[in-house]
Amino acid sequence: MSTPPRRAKEPVTVLAGPYGHPLHPILVTVPIGAWVSSLIFDLGSHLVREPGFLTEGSIWLIAVGVIGALVAAMFGFLDLLAIPGGTPAFRTGLVHMGVNVAVITAYAVAWAWRLAGDGLAAVGAGQIALSAISLAGLAVSGFLGGKLAFRYGVRVADEVTQARGFDLNS
Template identity: 75%
Template sequence: MTDPQRAKRPVTALAGPYGHPLHPILVTVPIGTWVASLVFDLASHVVGEPAFLVRASLWLIALGVVGALAAAVFGFLDYWAIPPGTPAFRTARVHLVLNLAVTAAYGVSWAWRAGLASAPVGAGQIALSAVSLAALAVSGFLGGKLAYRYGVRVADETTQAEGFRP
């Protein structure tokens, strides 16, 4: 049997201190920017001058890709702490692959849009964003499973109990 405590400890100080990993806070950047980009894409169809929304969406996608790559660095550090061959490791691998696929899809989306000037965002580009966000939601569910069910990079119960002492 593998030691579940291994996945609670950072493999290096760069991953964040014990009980406070950096990966979960960094994922808020791509999630927020990509959701906002889809909102801007849709809004580009209801305003008279959509150019500012199209440009903003392009910037949000780029910022999300950069943020996702930064989050991935710290996610890899957490991944290496999980014992191979375990359900947690398999879940983490699917989470990792989905996130890389979503990041690649947004990279493609950025390149596809780079030449747009002022026309509303196309239906295909909106569909790609919607499908990518759906995949990101599945991946986020798996990330939650890693933390809340398997306790990856979460402090052990003895440490958690400190917060409930009178």
């Protein structure tokens, strides 16, 4: 049986991505990009005479982000299953997941709120505030995800494999 650190580096299934190359980190770029862009569209809706195209674009970006986040979450959950329970890495993973669930929920609420509003007007201050707070939560989650990968080495190749990249004789 492999040691706990080694176990956390191995995928629990091929669906999570191959050894040393998990799928979750690349998939999170979709919701991050969509949600950051939606906030830019929100702010831009206050700078133009006819903001409807930016308001509608923001609604679509939020929806793309929610769908992308749900897909990324499935792969992140597979990576969480590789971490031995009761460890600091596992607890960090649980907090990372909890913050992500809160952020996804906040964006789902934001999406519903916007659908109920006037799609031709500039985005409201409350909606912008919700997006900004949600992005702050996303930043906290990203910090925790970075801690999992870069401090604890979850789903990262082991040191022997990494050392091959620095061998001058290879």
